Amino acid sequence: MKIDPNNPADLSAQIAAAIRDAIVSGKLIVGDRLPSEAELSEQFEVSRPTVREALKRLAAQSLIRTQRGAFGGAFVNRLSYADAHAQQITTSTLLLGMNDVSFDTACEARFAMERACARLAAERRAPDHLATMRAEITRQGQPGLSDEAFCASDVAFHRALVDAAGNPVLSYQLAGAVEAMQPLMNMITFTARSREAIIALHARIADAAEARDGADIEAALQELEGYTRELARSVFAARRTERGVE
Amino acid sequence: MKIDPNNPADLSAQIAAAIRDAIVSGKLIVGDRLPSEAELSEQFEVSRPTVREALKRLAAQSLIRTQRGAFGGAFVNRLSYADAHAQQITTSTLLLGMNDVSFDTACEARFAMERACARLAAERRAPDHLATMRAEITRQGQPGLSDEAFCASDVAFHRALVDAAGNPVLSYQLAGAVEAMQPLMNMITFTARSREAIIALHARIADAAEARDGADIEAALQELEGYTRELARSVFAARRTERGVE
DNA sequence: TGACATTTCATTGTCCAGCAAAACGAGTCG
DNA sequence: CGACTCGTTTTGCTGGACAATGAAATGTCA
Numbered sequence: 129m130k131i132d133p134n135n136p137a138d139l140s141a142q143i144a145a146a147i148r149d150a151i152v153s154g155k156l157i158v159g160d161r162l163p164s165e166a167e168l169s170e171q172f173e174v175s176r177p178t179v180r181e182a183l184k185r186l187a188a189q190s191l192i193r194t195q196r197g198a199f200g201g202a203f204v205n206r207l208s209y210a211d212a213h214a215q216q217i218t219t220s221t222l223l224l225g226m227n228d229v230s231f232d233t234a235c236e237a238r239f240a241m242e243r244a245c246a247r248l249a250a251e252r253r254a255p256d257h258l259a260t261m262r263a264e265i266t267r268q269g270q271p272g273l274s275d276e277a278f279c280a281s282d283v284a285f286h287r288a289l290v291d292a293a294g295n296p297v298l299s300y301q302l303a304g305a306v307e308a309m310q311p312l313m314n315m316i317t318f319t320a321r322s323r324e325a326i327i328a329l330h331a332r333i334a335d336a337a338e339a340r341d342g343a344d345i346e347a348a349l350q351e352l353e354g355y356t357r358e359l360a361r362s363v364f365a366a367r368r369t370e371r372g373v374e
Numbered sequence: 375m376k377i378d379p380n381n382p383a384d385l386s387a388q389i390a391a392a393i394r395d396a397i398v399s400g401k402l403i404v405g406d407r408l409p410s411e412a413e414l415s416e417q418f419e420v421s422r423p424t425v426r427e428a429l430k431r432l433a434a435q436s437l438i439r440t441q442r443g444a445f446g447g448a449f450v451n452r453l454s455y456a457d458a459h460a461q462q463i464t465t466s467t468l469l470l471g472m473n474d475v476s477f478d479t480a481c482e483a484r485f486a487m488e489r490a491c492a493r494l495a496a497e498r499r500a501p502d503h504l505a506t507m508r509a510e511i512t513r514q515g516q517p518g519l520s521d522e523a524f525c526a527s528d529v530a531f532h533r534a535l536v537d538a539a540g541n542p543v544l545s546y547q548l549a550g551a552v553e554a555m556q557p558l559m560n561m562i563t564f565t566a567r568s569r570e571a572i573i574a575l576h577a578r579i580a581d582a583a584e585a586r587d588g589a590d591i592e593a594a595l596q597e598l599e600g601y602t603r604e605l606a607r608s609v610f611a612a613r614r615t616e617r618g619v620e
Numbered sequence: 621t622g623a624c625a626t627t628t629c630a631t632t633g634t635c636c637a638g639c640a641a642a643a644c645g646a647g648t649c650g
Numbered sequence: 651c652g653a654c655t656c657g658t659t660t661t662g663c664t665g666g667a668c669a670a671t672g673a674a675a676t677g678t679c680a
Contacts, residue, residue: 138662140430152464158472164631175664177423180632184386184427185434189461191468196632197672207468218398219461222437222453226404229543236494237543244490248482297475297483297551305547384633410660421635426661443643444659 139174143182146172151191151204162192162202190215209300216300220308231312231360238309239353241302242286246349247342248293257292261285261334268327278323279314283307285330289345292337316356316363325355385420386427392418393428397437397450408438408448435461455546462546466554477558477606484555485599487548488532492595493588494539503538507531507580514573524569525560529553531576535591538583559602562609571601 150156163171168179183202186192190211192202205211224234249257264285268278283306290302318326329352336344396402409417414425429448432438436457438448451457470480495503510531514524529552536548564572575598582590 140662141433144434148464152467152471154471166631177426177665178663180423181427181430181662184430187387188390188431188434189464194632195672196670198628198630199673200631200671202632207465207472209469209473212465212469215465216462218394219435219453219458221398223455223458223546224543225398225400226453227455233541234543237541237547240490240494240539240541240544241487241547244486248486293486295479295483295486297470297480298486300469301483301487301547301551305543386633412660423636424634427633440661441643442641442659442661444657445644446642446660448661 139172140178140181140185143168143172143174143179144185147182147186148189148191156204158204158206160204162204164201209296213300213304216304217307220304224308224312231315231364232357234309234312235353235357235360238305239349239356241305242290243346243349245290245293245295245298245302246345248295248298249289250337250340250342250345252294253292253337253340257288258334258338260288261330261337264288265327265330265334268323268330275318276314278318279310282313282326283310289333289337313356316360322355322359326352329355385418385424386431389414389418389420389425389428390431393432394435394437402450404450404452406450408450410447455542459546459550462550463553466550470554470558477561477610478603480555480558481599481603481606484551485595485602487551488536489592489595491536491539491541491544491548492591494541494544495535496583496586496588496591498540499538499583499586503534504580504584506534507576507583510534511573511576511580514569514576521564522560524564525556528559528572529556535579535583562602562606568601568605572598575601 147156147162156162162168162183165176165179165183169176172179183192183194186202187194190205190207193205194200194202223229264281267273267281268285273281286306287299287303290306291299293299329348332348333345333352336342336348393402393408402408408414408429411422411425411429415422418425429438429440432448433440436451436453439451440446440448469475510527513519513527514531519527532552533545533549536552537545539545575594578594579591579598582588582594
C-alpha cells in the first residue's frame with residue numbers, strides 16, 4: 129500500500145483514506161485480512177495507536193471488523209443492507225435535524241420517492257406484503273392506540289409497500305428516508321378524525337395494490353401527501369397562535 | 375454523560391455510542407464543544423487513547439470536528455449536505471459492489487427515483503439548470519470524447535435534472551444513487567450509435583423541462599431506462615459469448 | 621490411532637508517560 | 651498603537667508495556 133506525505137492532515141485520517149481507497153477500488157475484497165496493527169505501523173511508519181485510530185475510523189463505517197486472538201485481525205467487512213440501512217437512517221436523521229429542513233421539503237421528498245415505488249409494487253406485490261399492510265391498517269384502527277404506536281405502524285405499512293416493489297436497492301433508499309422522517313412526523317399530534325382519513329387512504333392503497341393498480345396507488349399517495357402537509361400546516365398554525373396568546 | 379459497564383464490547387465503541395446518542399437526542403447541539411480528551415478520560419474512567427479512538431469513530435461519520443490549540447477541542451459538527459452526500463455515495467458504492475446487485479436491479483431503482491423528480495423539475499427548473507443540461511448535451515456530442523468523460527457528463531446532466539426539482543433532500547438522496555451507479559454504468563462500452571440515442575433522449579428531457587412538461591420528462595426517462603437496460607443486456611450477452619469461445 | 625486437555629503465541633484491547641505542534645491570550649517592548 | 655514573545659491549553663503522535671483472547675500446535679491418555 130502507499131505511504132503518506134507528512135504535510136497536510138491527520139496521519140490517522142490519511143491512513144484510513146488509503147485503506148478505504150484500497151477497499152473501494154477492489155484491491156482489498158470482502159473477507160481479506162488486513163496486515164496486523166504492528167505490520168501496518170511499520171508499513172506506514174507511524175505508531176500503533178495512530179494505526180488503531182485509522183482502523184477505528186473504518187470500523188465506524190462498518191468497512192472492517194476486528195477480531196482478537198491468534199488468527200484475528202482486521203477483516204474487510206461485507207456491507208450488508210442492514211448496515212447500510214442503519215447508517216442511512218442516522219445520517220438522514222442528523223441531516224434533517226441539523227439543517228432546519230422544513231416539514232414541507234422533507235415531506236415532498238419522501239412522498240416523491242415513495243410514489244416511485246407505486247407501479248413496481250402493484251406489479252410485484254406478494255400475498256404477504258398485502259397481509260402486512262392489512263394487519264397494520266387493522267392495528268391503526270384500534271382505539272386507545274398511542275400516537276407513537278400509530279406512527280410506528282404507519283412506518284411499517286409504508287415499508288411493506290416499498291418492499292412490495294421487490295427491489296432491495298429501492299427498499300434500502302426508501303426505508304431510510306421514511307424512517308428518518310418519523311421524528312418529524314411525530315411532531316404532529318394525530319386526532320381521531322385525522323387518523324380516520326389516513327387509514328382510509330391506507331386501505332385504498334392496499335386495495336389498489338391487491339388490484340395491481342399502480343396508478344391508483346400513486347394517486348392515493350398524492351392525496352396522502354396533500355393531507356399530511358395540510359395537517360402539518362394547521363398544527364403549526366395552531367402552535368403559533370398558542371405562542372401568540374401566551 | 376453516562377458511564378460504561380465493563381462487560382460487553384469495546385470501550386471505545388461504547389463511548390462513541392454514548393456521545394453519538396447525546397448528539398442525536400439533542401443533549402449536544404451543533405457548535406457545542408465536547409470536554410477535552412483528558413476530561414473525557416476522567417469522566418469515563420478510561421485512558422486517553424481509548425477516548426481518542428472513540429472520537430475518531432465519530433469524526434469518521436463527520437459528527438464532530440477537532441481543532442488543535444488552546445481553545446480547540448472537539449466540536450459537534452453541522453452535518454452538511456455535502457458531507458451526507460459523500461457518505462451516501464461511498465455507502466451505496468460499497469453496497470452495490472459487495473452484494474452482487476444485478477445491473478437491472480440497480481438501474482431500475484435509479485430510474486424509478488429519478489422519475490420521482492420529473493414533475494417537480496418541470497415545475498421549478500431555473501434557467502441555469504437548463505443551461506447546465508444543454509452544456510452537458512453539447513459536450514456529450516463532441517467526437518473523440520472518452521468513455522469516462524461521457525459518463526461523467528452523463529452524471530452531471532442527470533444531477534442538474536435532479537437539482538432542478540429544487541428540493542435539497544431529494545437531491546441528496548438521488549445524487550447519491552446516481553453517482554454510486556457510475557462504476558456500474560462504466561462497465562458498458564458506449565458505441566457511437568448508442569451515444570447518439572442517449573443524447574437524443576437527453577435533448578428530449580431538456581426540451582420537456584424547458585416546456586415544463588413533467589409527463590414527457592418521465593416518459594423520456596422511461597425510454598432511457600429501457601434503452602440502458604437493453605444495451606447492458608446485449609453487452610453482457612456479447613461478453614458471455616466471448617468467454618464461451620475462449 | 622483417536623479424542624481430549626494443555627500449552628503456545630500472534631493479535632487486538634487498554635493503559636501510561638511524555639514530547640511536539642498548534643492556536644489563542646496576555647503581557648512586553650519598540 | 652503595533653509587533654513580538656511567552657505561556658497555556660489542547661490535540662497529534664510516539665514508544666513501550668501488559669492483559670485478554672482465541673485458534674493452532676502440542677501433549678496426554680485410552
